[in-house]
Amino acid sequence: MKKFGLLLFPLIAVGCNTTDSAKSEHVYPQKYVDLTAEDGQHLLEKYWILATRKDPALPPAAARESLAGCTGVTFLINSKGRADGYKITNSYPEGMFDRHVLAALARWRYKPAEGNPDKTPVLTSVSISFTPEKAGNANEAAQRCENLSNR
Template sequence: MLPLALFVVSCATTTKVEEPKINYLDISDKDQIKLIDEYWTVAKRIEPRYPISAAKKNVSGCVDLIVGIDQNGKAQGYKVRSSYPKGVFDKNAAATLVKWKWQATEKNKDNTPVLTSIRMDFSTSRNPSDPEYLQNCQNGKFGSIRF
């Protein structure tokens, strides 16, 4: 019985389902960030959860993500381009993007999938004054969605 079970498990684990390759239009560069408005608009935006440990310490920060928006208007993968403080808000920002939904614009009749950059700011204050936060997160390089 054990050899049969091992055989079934090994067969199940060796089967690989190929996902279709998506050809994204890359508009993630800081000079192209405004182009997202020509392709997709956010139809459903969920605010990320602020990590309890960061809130207790009054830590503010930001995460700049490169996100793939597929032809259905859903996030299909991400890469953290930069974050401050490193690793503190990354998981919360990425987990939120999976719940977002985009709608193709009238110009994007073909529902062209794109890679774009989204930066999320995390702050416990409306006007954070921490010099390191200001230096790392308020440099104006990327579009910002503040939470």
């Protein structure tokens, strides 16, 4: 019985340790403006102006299968005008386009608007839709992504 207890304790300790590290989330700076509310999105241009935008490529699997879909992301525009931290808020089909959207978002650059000389970070959202020609799931994708707008 003692041997069983000695073997079980390290497994529990390791299990607790891996659970904690898997839950790590990005920590935003203490001072930022939250523009994620529906009525706040139009205020983004008062803080930051999109200077460089690289659209995401259609994932090869989506092209092969002629799949339409979308990904919504909430992210912070940091004081350097770069996307910093993210949370996927909507994804259809789940996970299909996420990696490509995040890779494109990492290349976007913002410049501060005149009204933002302190380069105040903002939390904002963007939604990107993919609609290849003759997509087999176009109707379902339109329904699942209708609340998102392609910006």
